[in-house]
Amino acid sequence: MATDITKVSSHNAEAAASAPGMPQLDFSNWGNQIFWLLITLVVIYLVLSRIALPRIAAVLAERQGTITNDIAAAEELKAKAVEAEDAYNKALAEARAEAQRIVAEAKAEIQADLDAATEKADAEISAKAAESEKAISEIRAGALESIKDVANDTAVALVAALGTQAKEADVTKAVATRMKG
Amino acid sequence: MEGQLAHIGAGLAAIGSGAAAIGVGNVAGNYLAGALRNPSAAASQTATLFIGIAFAEALGIFSFLVALLLMFAV
Amino acid sequence: MAVDKSGLVFKPMDQFVVKPLFGGDHVGLFTVTNVTFWMALAVVAVVAMMVLGTRRRAIVPSRGQSVAELAYGFIYKMVEDxxxxxxxxxxxxxxxxxxxxxxxxxxxxxxMSFTTTSQFAVTVVLALMVFVTVTVVGFVKNGTAFLGLFWVTSAPLALRPVLAIIELISYFVRPVSHSIRLAGNLMAGHAVVKVFAGFAAIAAVSPISVVAITAMLGLETLVAFIQAYVFTILTCVYLKDALHPSH
Structure with missing residues (x-):
């Protein structure tokens, strides 16, 4: 088909030499255009294949390498960070356990002190209570004696008032018997 | 007279450009319809899209060329 | 082209004329023409982008270097994929x-520039280079097994000769479509811009014309890249056929 166009147009180009035709089909300058095109392509090819493309490929490879290295370094740093966090957590847990131990110890100490104090206080209180009881019983005994005396005296007085002389010993005996009953 | 007939022929040949436009629209429209149904596959088919458009358009360019030949070279 | 009574001048094809750069009319084989000039500029642009942009070889790339690396990665991935x-x-x-x-x-x-890739002389040579490379590589790599490209074994036996003829024709049409696609797209876009520019001579429609030229240039920027991309990716597709001819 290309040859068809060529044939048709070459016949036309002669006709178009005088009349304004399609400039693209003016075959008299095809040789010139093809010549310069080939030079252009060869120059571009040499520039690209010798200088530009190897350079860009090198830059891209280098960048890929740098990125890979950076990623590796970042991963390493990340591992380190995780390690540090673990250490921190461990230290935190240890500190917490220590604190708990100290708290428990202090609590136990305080409890012991408290118990001792309570015991001492209890002992003191019971001693005081015993003393007081003793005093009270003494007082009670005193009181009984006094009642006996009063009763005796009253009985003697009553007997005397009735006009009889009674023996004091008898009265006392009688009062004691009466009071027991 | 002959020159005027050539101009009429050129106009008729230019209808081919419209036909090519229908073809290109068909390609692009169907691509879009497919891409909307399955967007994940769309990116891998853009090359095919452009090849399809190029083939459809080439025929329109042929008719344009025939028109030009009739106008200037006959 | 035509000059009508309103004074409208359409010369959409004048921009594609090859002219000697330093006077004279004759274009010989070695004449320095506008083709030479704009191709040299393309070389300068490529060198500036790919060599000067990367001269610092920075690990953290500058803007110029990123563009060069982007182009490298783009094409490398395309070839590989x-x-x-x-x-x-x-x-x-x-x-x-x-x-x-x-x-x-x-x-x-x-x-005011000259588009070298809108010349059939240029694109035909580019496409033929790809065609010849692919054919030679195909035969050198696979020997006669490369002809299996035309013998579709997955089709019924009766259909295979017909398919072989179709495949053969489509194989030889490749450089034609490959070259005309590139030149045609570029030529069409530039001619349309020139036609709109012609309308700018009428005061009433000139604002619309300017807006249209702007829009067309935006589209042309896209087309300029896409056509380069398509040309390259088709080269890769043909290379794949040469290296792995089985369907």
Missing amino acids: VAGKDAVKFFPYVMTLFMFIVMANFLGLLP
């Missing part, structure tokens, strides 16, 4: 084609 891992040795060749076409296309967008 489309043509296969063993096509990587053709990477400088594919890169050369891509860089030249994309730079020539973009330089062609400058006002």
